[in-house]
Amino acid sequence: MGEFDLIKRFFTRPSTQVLGVGDDCALLAPTAGMQWAVSSDMLVEGRHFLSTVAPERLGHKALAVNLSDLAACGATPRAFTLALALPRIDEAFLDGFARGLFALADAHGIELVGGDTTAGPLNICITVFGEVPPGQALLRSGAQTGDDVFVSGTLGDARLALEVFRGTLSLLGDGFDSVRRAMELPQPRVALGQALRGLASSAVDVSDGMLGDLGHILQRSGVGATVQADSLPRSALLQTLPIELQRQFGLAGGDDYELVFTAPESTRAAVEAAAAGVGVAVTRVGRIDAEPGLRLTDAQGQVLPARYGSFDHFKS
Template identity: 50%
Template sequence: MPSAKPPAPTPSAPSTAPSEFDLIRRHFTRPTRHTDLAGGDDAALLRAQPGMQLAVSTDMLVAGTHFFADTDAEDLGWKTLAVNVSDLAAMGASPRWAFLALALPAADEAWIAAFAGGLFACADAHGVDLAGGDTTRGPLTLSLTIIGELPHGAAITRAGARAGDELWVSGQPGLAGLGLAALRGEARLSAAGRTACLAALHRPQPRVALGLALRGIATAMLDVSDGLLGDLGHILECSGTGAIIDVAALPMNTLRETGADEWLARRCLLGGGDDYELLFAAPAAKRAEVQTLSAQLGLALHRIGELTSEPGALWLREDGGRLVRSTPSGYDHFG
């Protein structure tokens, strides 16, 4: 007797989860400003201006290393782009194109939409096109490559400083470090102080206008991402100079107003990192120009020391003129 015919398979319901390409089209596709072809093909087509040099930088943010896993997604979107824009500001370059690579634990559309909102808010603020990228499943990792433009030979590197140059830093370094200390329960801040410090930590403001204006004035520059003293060490190494930091000239008052104790405020200013302010050297003869820029941009620029001819030597000039040897150490991912 012939066996019974097996029942026809029941068609499975179509999946309602968005595909990788749906997510890209829905959340990361926008009109562009400087790009002939962005996304949806094997490569982007960029439109570089004649006579311009390209500046390229890449940063990666990893959950548990660079941010807490519960950090607001919109803030993360802003910061992922902002820290890269800051790298271009530190070279005196105009940001133009970004390429985003995301590893996501799940296709959480609400989280992705908020992240994209923060990313494009920063992109709109600085005229950046999202020109391409990639997504995959994995531990939450945010990686972004940015490309900018500047005239040939106009880049401000870390290697041009000379003994006798003055050292300047923009804005208010130390706030982001205090914000991180507050999240870790290591700092007791006032309500207003906590708000200001967390804003600095989660929504850094790249100093693009300052970076552009310092072309032809600054001899060396970088952004403060791993701590002021640690990042200063890169300028000293690349330029073959030393430095003296005048402790009395450090911008401490705003940090004191947060409610932080003096020791913690000073530690965060000198070594906290995540500030993305610009630290630069400029000849003493350019001091008036730097001060004029400060007024024009509405941005505090603090003259905090000078460079010396003693390669690699870093000194702090304490109250009364006493010199104390310091070490230009900052955050180290493998330290």
């Protein structure tokens, strides 16, 4: 099977969005008056996924981490491109990968509109396109003193799964399956992001670790924050671990793909209603301060040392 057969067999489906199929570019018609949100993420084996991941889950995750960026901006997903470097043509891999990829694409009503395949060390690069009404995108720069800090879903399970794979911790069957799902099948908070337009003052998705990603908001907004470490939403399983590991994984685990966002106290009820409306739990974990920097406290309000580093692809 050659390059063009591969594309035809695994990645070609009927399209309603692309005007002209099989050309050098995909042609798309933006919705009149909308802004475009664009994001690109590259996944490399050993960094973003392990060799043990099922191809179907890898297809899901590759698109999910990109959709998570659209979610953080409150954008409505429209389309994506896929560039894929493969060591060899492995039909079972491609079949599973495409199945996972398209299942998530279908769930969000978006189309694969173009891309590239080549031989090379396994590498997956997806670029997503979404739309957002002018001025309504959630940015990192809008947090204000006194705002609540919220987190969606739960944090830390993906990191727990990684530690089990690394052999530093062990978990029994069902528990491992559950945290492995968190790592391999993250659910991008697309509906929540859209529901937060006009309510949240800033947002970011948690890819490198909650504290580091919240740090981006603080930096862009020129504010600080106090986070109550033990108020972080954690799975029942994570809560069986020593408190220090719960804090480590929740605050700085990474690979969570939840949203961290801020909102004025006056919209607190509306935020909670919006989240309930899309079926996503949100938890208030802190507040924005005028004083720069990030302060951690425990449940008793005692200040904790801020020693929870964030993930950096060139440092870890």
